Amino acid sequence: MSGRILVVDDIDANVRLLKAKLEVEYFDVITADNGPDAIALARKAIPDLILLDVMMPGMDGYEVCRKLKDDPRTRHIPVVMVTALDQQENRVEGLQSGADDFLAKPIDDVALFARVRSLLRLKIVMDELRQREASGRALGAINDLLPDAAQEDTPARIMILEDDEHQGQRLSEKLGGDYIHVLTCDPREASERLRTERFDLFIVNLAARGFDGLRLCARIRSDEKGRLMPILALVNGDNRERTVRALDIGVNDILPRPVDKNELVARVHTQLKQKKYVDTLRQSLDASFEMSITDQLTGLHNRRFMKARLDDALARAARGIEPASVMIADVDFFKPVNDTYGHDAGDRVLQELAVRLKANMRAIDVVCRYGGEEFVVVMPGSDDIAALQAAERLRIAVAAEPFALGQNQRSIDITISAGVAQIRAGEDNEAALKRADHALYRAKQDGRNRVVMDEQSIAKTASGQ
Ligand SMILES: [Mg+2]
CATH class of the missing domain: 3.40.50.2300 (Response regulator)
Known part of the structure; x- marks a missing residue:
């Protein structure tokens, strides 16, 4: 195990002794002989561990430790206090100032390396978590709220x-x-x-x-x-x-x-x-992670997640494990809803539609907002007949009850059109979606508020294959 260790001690001989011991074990060692320098170096070099002498003129080890632990840039660095006085009160004071551990002088090598290894192992785990969290923040997926x-x-x-x-x-x-x-x-x-x-x-x-x-x-x-x-x-x-x-x-x-x-x-x-x-x-x-696969407006899965699940379904269909189908549903005349009642009203319609989608699909179906007023459902285990029935059930559930545009506001009738296609072995997810989309287009052409099955699926069903 390697790592960068900051050794802090006001006595030069102590620094050199510790440095030599640690370098034999291939640690990268940096040093400071007083508190303020140690803090500045810790901020600049971000060591993996700090070995900190307690008794130093000017700023003592406790104060250095408190300052390091108060600073978000250095808070996560483990600090081991090195104390000549192996007294209970000193240990407690050190722990209260935020130290992670203690070593008594003269330092026992075996104890030193056991502590160092243990703290570095923990730090590796922590760094990994911190790094992933930081990239989540950078991507805007994590915020303080x-x-x-x-x-x-x-x-x-x-x-x-x-x-x-x-x-x-x-x-x-x-x-x-x-x-x-x-x-x-x-x-x-x-x-x-x-x-x-x-x-x-x-x-x-x-x-x-x-x-x-x-x-x-x-x-x-x-x-x-x-x-x-x-x-x-x-x-x-x-x-x-x-x-x-x-x-x-x-x-x-x-x-x-x-x-x-x-x-x-x-x-x-x-x-x-x-x-x-x-x-x-x-x-x-x-x-x-949850946010990265979720559509914020409706709470349904987003397009990215849907594609991954569709790929799974395609792979299973290709290997003949089980059939799978995909449905694309689209709100009829959605633009006039936005134009007439405003975008908030439009959002309410999409949210309510998401609720009805969830209620009418099985738990294993992957229900996603594809974008705008378009929704995709991946149906593992369903052939096109089962998918058509599910889509029809949904269509009826949407048309049966008007949609409220908000509390104490009017309700309006909403309908959807949907296209359904059974996934075929060997095609990619674009091809499957395209066939479903084509069927959706025909549903719109034929007068909306209806479900249409992909032509190739119909041909297959008719010929009894
Ligand atoms: Mg000292």
Whole structure:
């Protein structure tokens, strides 16, 4: 694993020692010997990780960390505080200033590289999400007005797996807070519930005698659903080997036992904050994906999505798996609606038509707004006779009830014309749409408010092929 690491320490010998160690492992190392320089360099070079000395003249490590975490440009960079004073208060203060972890001087190489690898792995996942989100924004598919469920104040759900109930209770009491705690001593129950319910954090005692916590963590990580589940592991303070193994397996954070209440609270807080951020990114990605395949006015699928689904249907038809048909429907005399009642009224008609389309098509049919007042339905599994019946059902449903032009406004009669074609093996989606479109043209020619089947489909039906 490689990456760019910023080393910050006011003592030159410390900087050189860390730099040498990291370069042996092929990390790209940049350095600073004071707080302001470190912040400027972090903004400019955007390292993957920062190793930050706590005790520095002028601006100390806590302040540097707070400034980095307050700045959107550097907020996502993991910070490991390097402290000579391995005191509980310093650790808590560091965590509260936003540090992701701690290392005590003199730095133990094994612990150093385990931490670095663990934080870099997490950062790779985060960078990927951030990048996809940024491109979504650039494409205009994501904006700040999107619903942001992660901002909602639902209490975090935390699963605690401890050796015995008494220990679990004590941990839960120390943790306190506005969280929902689910306590268990059964590793099978824990992994089952983690798989099937929503949890924001999993706290597991790796020193437990009753179960193999490391194995459980490894299994959670290898499962698709547990890949991003934050895990905080409790390890006996002196068990360095287990700490390193846990980090290598993909545990997010380690808390030494005996558990200090403040450190527990601070580390849990850090993990939950991180989880919230990941959830926000993923939700806006989901929303941008949804938007990219949705027609904004009607909520139906858009043309891009329809083409992809039509290609699927064509491929299945070509392989003889199942027939498929396509329908193009168009609102009769739509322009006069806009001209007479205004575009808002026209939009209402299209929205209502979308509702009737959805109501009259099957769940597996792909209903799309093709553009303007034109709609396309891809009907997997339907031959032309079934498609014709479906189109006729829709035509009747549209003509049967007038369309309201808005609340307390008048209603008008609307009709549609539709063309239907069964997809033929070997043709592309343009050809299939063209045949349906040609049938639609004939429906218009023949007087509108009617459904016409593609001529070639009719020929096939007539000859009984
Ligand atoms: Mg110092």
